[in-house]
Structures are given as structure tokens and as C-alpha cells.
Amino acid sequence: MPRSLWTGSLSFGLVNVPVRLMSATRDLDLHFRQLHESDKVPVETQRWCSEEGKQVPWEAITRSYERDDGESVIVTDEDLEAIEPRKTKTIEIEQFVDLADVDPIYFDHPYWLVPAGDDEGATRAYRLLLGVMEQTDRAALGRFVMRAKEHLAIVRARDGALSLTTMRFHDEVRSAKGVPSATGKTAKPSRKELDGAVALIEALGADWKPEAYEDEYRKRLKKVVDRKRKGKTIEIDDSDAKPPEPVPDLMAALQAALEDAKKRKAPAR
Amino acid sequence: MALRSIWNGTVAFAGVFVTIKVHSATEDQAVHFHEVHVDDGARIEHKRFCSKEDKEVPYKEIVKGYEVSEGTYVLLEDDELKAAAGQGSRVIEVEQFVCAADIDPVMFVKTYFLGSQDDGKGAYRLLHDALEKTGRAAIGRWVFHNREYLVAVRPYEDALALHTMRFSDELVAADDLDIPTPSRNPSDRELKMAGQLVETLEATFDPTAFEDTYRERLLEYIEAKAKGKLDKLPRPTDAQDPGDLLAALEASISGKD
Numbered sequence: 462m463p464r465s466l467w468t469g470s471l472s473f474g475l476v477n478v479p480v481r482l483m484s485a486t487r488d489l490d491l492h493f494r495q496l497h498e499s500d501k502v503p504v505e506t507q508r509w510c511s512e513e514g515k516q517v518p519w520e521a522i523t524r525s526y527e528r529d530d531g532e533s534v535i536v537t538d539e540d541l542e543a544i545e546p547r548k549t550k551t552i553e554i555e556q557f558v559d560l561a562d563v564d565p566i567y568f569d570h571p572y573w574l575v576p577a578g579d580d581e582g583a584t585r586a587y588r589l590l591l592g593v594m595e596q597t598d599r600a601a602l603g604r605f606v607m608r609a610k611e612h613l614a615i616v617r618a619r620d621g622a623l624s625l626t627t628m629r630f631h632d633e634v635r636s637a638k639g640v641p642s643a644t645g646k647t648a649k650p651s652r653k654e655l656d657g658a659v660a661l662i663e664a665l666g667a668d669w670k671p672e673a674y675e676d677e678y679r680k681r682l683k684k685v686v687d688r689k690r691k692g693k694t695i696e697i698d699d700s701d702a703k704p705p706e707p708v709p710d711l712m713a714a715l716q717a718a719l720e721d722a723k724k725r726k727a728p729a730r
Numbered sequence: 731m732a733l734r735s736i737w738n739g740t741v742a743f744a745g746v747f748v749t750i751k752v753h754s755a756t757e758d759q760a761v762h763f764h765e766v767h768v769d770d771g772a773r774i775e776h777k778r779f780c781s782k783e784d785k786e787v788p789y790k791e792i793v794k795g796y797e798v799s800e801g802t803y804v805l806l807e808d809d810e811l812k813a814a815a816g817q818g819s820r821v822i823e824v825e826q827f828v829c830a831a832d833i834d835p836v837m838f839v840k841t842y843f844l845g846s847q848d849d850g851k852g853a854y855r856l857l858h859d860a861l862e863k864t865g866r867a868a869i870g871r872w873v874f875h876n877r878e879y880l881v882a883v884r885p886y887e888d889a890l891a892l893h894t895m896r897f898s899d900e901l902v903a904a905d906d907l908d909i910p911t912p913s914r915n916p917s918d919r920e921l922k923m924a925g926q927l928v929e930t931l932e933a934t935f936d937p938t939a940f941e942d943t944y945r946e947r948l949l950e951y952i953e954a955k956a957k958g959k960l961d962k963l964p965r966p967t968d969a970q971d972p973g974d975l976l977a978a979l980e981a982s983i984s985g986k987d
Contacts, residue, residue: 474927475978544947568836575909643852718745
């Protein structure tokens with residue numbers, strides 16, 4: 462079971478569910494270290510005072526905020542503690558909403574919530590909240606403080622457990638209004654074109670199976686590391702693939718694609 | 731206002747090419763600080779030092795290494811790392827169209843907007859409208875900044891949005907969690923009351939109803955500190971105590987009426 466990152470309680474009306482938070486993701490990326498080329502040892506970062514030109518120990522570093530007028534304000538750990546709300550160990554549910562109304566653009570990082578402790582009180586309260594969310598098909602919105610930052614979070618039932626995802630605040634999501642999206646009359650597809658595209662999309666339709674997609678990049682990167690380790694050379698393909706030209710006749714392209722898709726689908730049955 | 735684009739290329743599906751530009755759809759609004767020296771308030775600089783020779787290392791003498799056993803590294807050139815990224819392709823080739831509602835949002839990492847280009851407006855609109863009509867999302871791969879991503883393209887308002895995605899092996903499954911079961915499941919009465927409580931808290935999702943109050947409070951605090959008026963700030967509030975489950979449910983519901 463993954464490590465817990467936060468322990469507290471999920472509060473829902475006057476009901477408190479003691480919970481632990483753990484990441485719902487695992488890092489499978491290959492990580493590289495910066496090395497000094499001549500002696501192949503890791504490079505380390507040292508912190509230096511820009512005024513005195515000497516190294517500064519960790520304890521002698523604090524943070525400063527630069528205001529719009531250029532003036533700097535020192536913000537110490539004590540300052541941050543002073544504004545941390547005291548209900549810091551609670552995820553307070555404020556609303557229950559329909560998950561379908563929450564656009565995924567707001568979703569940030571996924572976590573799991575599990576009961577903190579295996580006593581009857583904690584596990585029953587957990588089951589109650591899970592049960593009621595499964596039954597009503599609602600997701601809960603609430604806030605909590607983790608690593609000195611307040612997060613907005615959405616909690617829902619997923620695969621028989623409570624899933625929590627931190628969310629972006631509305632002012633962190635840009636408006637799509639300024640995005641050029643060909644809304645002019647001339648770009649509007651004809652009925653025939655739209656029907657053709659819909660038929661093509663359905664012909665290329667498949668069930669969503671996340672496990673069907675593998676991280677080819679990670680695999681290739683591992684291969685590169687392996688080859689290099691064995692002293693083999695790495696072939697480098699610099700050739701940029703030629704970008705395709707936009708088609709002059711959309712309808713003709715759709716028809717050709719549709720026939721092609723039908724042909725490919727037919728023998729499989 | 732012109733929106734800055736970070737990539738341009740083509741979304742291709744079965745011979746139909748949609749020329750697009752990629753724009754960021756999100757922006758970090760967190761309060762950022764500079765590291766400073768306590769003694770004189772001067773900025774801290776980060777310097778790279780060789781851990782053996784204790785001398786500063788210029789950037790051009792730095793290489794990337796992958797640790798294969800403790801202290802042993804395989805050195806890799808930037809070009810060799812690039813070789814893994816995939817062809818320097820300017821095309822997002824659609825592999826499949828799947829039902830958009832079937833993709834659990836835990837798969838999504840970062841969102842971008844796709845903007846239309848002048849020479850592909852008709853195809854852009856066609857893809858948008860057809861995706862909207864079918865309720866499907868286009869799944870493909872995107873090479874960006876020397877890395878290949880699995881992506882989903884779907885309609886978002888009048889535009890197209892692109893999400894980079896996690897791979898399924900990067901997700902911790904619910905089965906990997908060890909969730910203890912209580913000796914007695916919640917009773918029907920408790921479930922019913924909890925359901926009533928959910929109803930009293932039911933709302934339509936409105937993102938603007940939630941402000942980042944922590945960020946606001948932090949900026950307010952900094953402002954007060956700059957003006958030497960910290961003593962005028964209000965104190966934060968207290969948490970409530972946990973209690974007996976049924977009693978708490980009853981109290982919550984009656985309190986809301």
C-alpha cells in the first residue's frame with residue numbers, strides 16, 4: 462500500500478471521517494542526474510548570497526515576496542503559520558455536485574482516501590460516506606490545507622474507495638473565448654460533410670481501454686540507456702516528418718477515409 | 731488579444747488533416763517567493779558545484795547520467811535522449827475515437843486549447859462538431875518538448891481541448907489499497923439520513939463560487955506586514971469535535987432545516 466501523505470478528517474455536516482491521503486499515481490519516469498563531465502560525479506546545488514559572495518547554510522535562508530512596486534517583504538515560516546487556518550486537519554465538504562457538471566479541465570492531482578485506523582468508528586463512517594456517494598452518484602466539493610497551501614478538492618466514489626482530486630481554482634483556468642476556433646459562417650461544415658465525419662468517427666470508434674496504451678517513450682528511453690550501458694551507439698534520426706498539407710476537398714477526403722475504414726473493419730468480423 | 735501559441739502542427743485522422751496551434755489552458759496563480767539571505771535580505775543564487783572537486787561547474791561541462799548501480803552512471807548526450815522522443819513529428823495522429831464520458835478524469839494531467847489555423851478552418855470546425863455530435867474524444871500521441879504524450883482531444887465550448895494523459899500503469903488501483911471493513915455495515919437508517927444530508931448540501935457546480943481564500947489571505951498578510959499593520963488582521967477560526975455517528979447526522983440535518 463502506498464505511503465500516506467496527509468492524515469486528518471473528512472467532515473460532512475457534523476460527521477467526521479478520519480482519513481489518510483495517499484497518492485493515486487506512481488512515478489515511473491526515468492530520472493537523470495546532472496554530472497560533471499570530466500569526473501562523472503553528481504553536481505550539487507549550493508546556495509550563495511548574491512551580495513556577500515559566500516555560501517549560505519540552509520538555516521540562514523528565508524523567503525521574500527516582491528510586490529508590484531518592486532518592494533520586497535520578508536515572509537518567514539512563522540508568518541506562514543500565522544495565516545494557516547487552525548482547522549488545518551480537516552477536509553470540509555461544502556457541496557455535493559453532479560460529477561458530469563465538473564469539467565475535467567479543473568482536475569489537478571488524484572489521490573486516494575482510506576480510513577485512518579481500523580477501529581469501528583473510522584471504518585463505519587468511511588463506509589457510510591462511500592455508500593451514500595455511490596447511491597446518490599454525487600461528488601463532494603471541499604477544501605483542505607496540505608503543504609502550507611489550501612486546496613479545493615473533489616471527493617467521489619471510484620472502484621469501491623473514496624477518490625480525492627485536487628482542483629484548479631476558476632482563475633487558474635483560462636477562457637476559451639480568445640482561442641481561434643473557426644466559428645465563422647464560411648467554416649461551418651455542410652450537412653453532408655458532418656454526416657460523413659460522424660460516420661467516419663463511428664467507424665474508427667473503439668471502447669476506452671486505458672491499459673491498451675503503453676508509454677512508448679519510456680520504453681524507448683530505457684532501450685537507449687541499455688544500449689549505451691553496453692557501449693553500443695545510438696542511432697539518431699534527425700529527419701523531421703513532413704507535415705501533411707491541408708486537403709482542398711474535405712468531402713473527397715472523408716469519403717476515401719470512410720471506405721478505407723469500412724474495408725479494414727470488414728475482414729475482422 | 732492575441733493568445734501565445736506553444737506548438738503548431740496537425741491533428742490527422744484517416745486522411746483528414748486539421749492544422750492547429752496549441753495554447754495553454756491553465757495558469758498557475760500560486761504566490762511565489764524568492765529565497766533570500768536572513769542576514770542582509772539579499773537574493774540567494776544557486777550554483778552548481780562538483781561534489782568531488784568542490785569547485786563551480788559551468789553549464790557546458792554538465793552531462794546527464796542515469797544511475798545503474800550506486801555511484802555508477804550511464805552518460806547520455808542530449809541527442810541520444812532526443813532519439814527516444816519519437817520522430818520530430820508535427821502531427822498528432824488519431825489512433826481511435828472513444829466515448830469521452832468513459833475516460834475517468836484521473837487519466838488527465840494537463841489541459842491545452844487547440845486553436846484553428848487559417849488554412850484549416852473548415853476541417854477544424856468539422857472535427858469539433860462531429861466530436862460533439864458523437865460524444866467521442868480522439869486519442870492520439872503528441873511529441874512535445876522531446877517527449878511523447880498520450881493525448882485526448884475533445885470539444886470544449888466552441889474550441890477543441892487537448893489533455894495529456896497518464897498511462898494506466900502510472901495509476902494506483904483501488905485494489906492496491908488496504909481498506910479495513912467494519913464488523914457492521916452502516917444501517918439503512920444511517921444511509922438514508924446521510925442521503926438527506928447530501929440533499930441539503932446539493933448544488934450545481936459553479937467554479938466561480940470557490941475563491942482561493944488561502945492565496946487571498948496570504949497576499950493580505952503580506953500587504954499588512956509591509957505596512958506594519960499585522961496586529962489588525964483577524965484571527966483564524968476553530969475546528970469542531972467529532973461525535974457519535976447517528977447523533978451527528980441528526981444534528982446536521984435538523985441544523986439545516
